[in-house]
Amino acid sequence: MVLPAVNLAVRYRVTDARKFPQAGAFVLSPNHFSEIDPIVVGALAWKLGRAPRFMAKASVFKIPVLGWLLRKSGQIPVERGGVARGNEPVKAARRLVDRGQMVIVYPEGSLTRDPELWPMRGKTGAVRIALEQGIPIVPMAHWGTQDLMPRYSKRISPFPRKTVHVKIGDPLSFDEFKGRSLDTATLNEATAILMDAITGLLEDLRGEKAPAKRWNPSEHDQKETGRFEG
Structure with a gap:
């Protein structure tokens, strides 16, 4: 249902498509700066030969019609919060394996808040799935969806047709973390490696260097509320 509309609005220019795994379980982790990214990235995954899967809040699956479409297309409902629900993402990841x-997991967790649309500080969900399940994580960067739908906008501009540039990175196996406790320090260290890889790919696409320090939403929130120290 989505592909015809995407084909009309988007042309892809993909670098290193051969690095996109054609078999086996893996996590795909792209950058995220437009509300339309999941549709564009999902369509790309289909074009590259794999059916895209996303983990989404279980409440979304209760919406009439949309919930039915999500289930039929193989998307994964995840309950969040509470002791019993805390294992839901783990169970969903095991089913994938x-x-x-x-599964496509945005490591930033939401649209980047960096003013220049560079990747911001990542959250640990993507690497946790990869490390706990022993599967590779593939970094990916794209550039151009902001022309189709600007960040925070509700309007799509499909015409003229937009070009989305994509670069796929080498799969990260995180061998150096195997055998280590998956504590906060380990997960943060692995996430930093992932975000460095995604940022490097985006630098290649944009032909410019990212800021030396990655945008940290918590620091800026603290500054805005007067709670920042140091």
Whole structure:
């Protein structure tokens, strides 16, 4: 249903498509700066030969029609919060591994808040899935969806057709972390490696260097509320 509309609005220019795994379970981690990114990235995954899977809040699956479409397309409902619900993402990840499927996880957790649309500080969900399940994580960067739908905008501008440039990185196996406790320090260290890889790919696409310090939303929130120290 989505592909015809995407084909009309987007042309892809993909670098290193051969690095996109054609079999087996893995996590795909792209940058995120437009509300339309999941549709554009999902369509790209389909074009590259894999059915895209996303983990989404279980409440979204209760919406009439949309919930039915999400389930039929293989998306994964995840309950959040509470002791019993805390294991839901882990169970969902195990199902992916058992079925040899891929899952798309945005490591930033939301649209980047960096003023220049560079990747901001990542959250640990993507690397946690990869490390706990022993599967690779593939970094990816794209540039151009902001022309289709600017950050925070509700309007799509499909015409004229937009070009989305994509670069896929080498799969990260995180061998150096195997055997280590998956504590906060380990997860943060692995996440920093992932975000460095994504940022490097985006630098290549944009032909410019990212800021030396990655945007940290918590620091800026503290400054705005007067709670920042140091």
